[in-house]
Amino acid sequence: MPNIDGLEFLEAVQQNFDEMPFILLTGAGNESVASKAISQGVSDYISKQQAQEQFPTLVNRITRAVEASELRQEVREKRKLYRTLVEQTDEGICITHDDEIVFVNSQFSSLTGHNQSTLAGAEITAVFGLTGASIERPTACSSVSRQVSEATVKLPDEAGNAQTYQISAKRLQIAGQSVVVWSFRGMTASNRRREQLQRERDLSQAVVDILARSSTHQSVEHSFCTEVIEHHGFQLAWVGEIQQDGQLGIQTSESADGTEAYLDCIEPLLADERQGTAPPSMWALRSDEPQFLDDLSQLPETSWQAAALEEGLRSVAAVPLINHGIAYGVFCVCTTEPATLDAEAKQLLEKLADALADAIADKKRAAALTSRQITEVSFRVGCDQFYLNDIVRGDAEDSYETIVVESVVQSADSVTEFLRVDGPDPERLTGQIAAHETVESVTVEDNCAATHLEVEVAGRTLGGMLQELGVRLEQIIVENDAAEATVQMPVERDQEAVLDRLGQQYDIESMTALTNKTVQPHTTSPQPLETADLTEKQRQALETALEAGYFDQPRGNSANEIAEMLGVSHSTLLQHLRTAQRKIFTKMADQTRH
Known part of the structure; x- marks a missing residue:
């Protein structure tokens, strides 16, 4: 090449094609030229004297130089693509090595309020209370120093104010070194609601x-x-x-x-x-x-x-x-x-x-x-405190009618009470109960010597409240001037608190008995429960409700869904269930007494 040597030609090429591979083939084969060539970025160096004898070596070196150049170009393009993606993502990206921050994108800086230059080289534990070791033992924690692999956390911004982020972390091996890549996402209102x-x-x-x-x-x-x-x-x-x-x-x-x-x-x-x-x-x-x-x-x-x-x-x-x-x-x-x-x-x-x-x-x-050590308490409630008092009091003064509440079943919005009506005209009293404004339905029990009623009442009743308070109802006798309730409580129960709570709702006129008892355990094996007196429809309703999880907490299926399974109305299903429960509870009580 006239007026120019190989090194000068290399410099001219690099001005326009700085990434092009370049092998210097020179007649001046000394170490000074080789060193200068390598410092200027040649891919390889070979002397002309050797070239004629080493054409296969030259071809091999050219091939390797081209392949290395292509590999470097691929790496540059991937790195450029990676940085483009990292900088354009909405997520804040932070990479740490041994808990030292080695890289953050601009979105991370914007999201957390920390300057990129101040974060470089800082300890992530000191800045955010996070640690790379934490992703190996993730724990949901509500404090600033937390261990997370994926969680919603509150971390301080540069001003020290707590901000909410969704964070995920993953440990990777890069160039033989272990790093942790942290992804920070700001919490929007909809994200917060979904999280909640x-x-x-x-x-x-x-x-x-x-x-x-x-x-x-x-x-x-x-x-x-x-x-x-x-x-x-x-x-x-x-x-x-x-x-x-x-x-x-x-x-x-x-x-x-x-x-x-x-x-x-x-x-x-x-x-x-x-x-x-x-x-x-x-x-x-x-x-x-x-x-x-x-x-x-x-x-x-x-x-x-x-x-x-x-x-x-x-x-x-x-x-x-x-x-x-x-x-x-x-x-x-x-x-x-x-x-x-x-x-x-x-x-x-x-x-x-x-x-x-x-x-x-x-x-x-x-x-x-199930407690064996109990306290039996009897008390009287004023005549204007109980819906059944209204009915008995409304009768003629010379009547001798009594209503006895024998058991109660509490549900979410109503109370079912099982009553016995004593008196000369139970049918008339039954009609008065059905007509009361708080009563939603009345069912007369079949196959009973006395008049037994199943009454569904809207709202709260004395029997329902006693059940809520965790006491065992023996009976409530309702006469025209008052209602007398007899209940049993385990001795370890805070009886004073129960009675105080009752007193907030009802006017307790007197305490007529307070007796400690020991309930003797059964000494004989329980008799198998007889269900022969259930009708086929009652048995079918009860078995379906049990299988469908109606009595579970929370319920597996609602009454409407079970009624649909059986092809009956909601009210008919509830009537079958209550009647079946009443019969079974009565049978169980009889077995207990005998």
């Missing part, structure tokens, strides 16, 4: 599962504590129950990290009812209102607060457990991070407390029906 609905569905299913596998109220309480520790990010959960002496006692607890020592410190303080010094559990119990304390370090110093801070606890929530007006205790949770009890967390805890109170009440009602 999903959490509510998960919570409902968890509650159903707990109730299905728990046989006592103690096991229910333990399962609820475990639920909030394992799935809702709290570090300590406990249930306090009101004891027979009216004081609050710690019934069960669960801890994620050994913070239960706090309970040892506060248990002696649970009798303290002073608003300024009592623990939050006592505030909730005495006010019947939830107590949410988001940062204990900001409160005036007290014994319980010092004990909590010493164990590393920063937030406390206490929600009273109340069912049908009766307080059973309090449900408490704690976290090791402040500012974790937002509106969402408060709503979750209140729903859990409602479900827990219902479950405790149900289990205690079941225990009341």
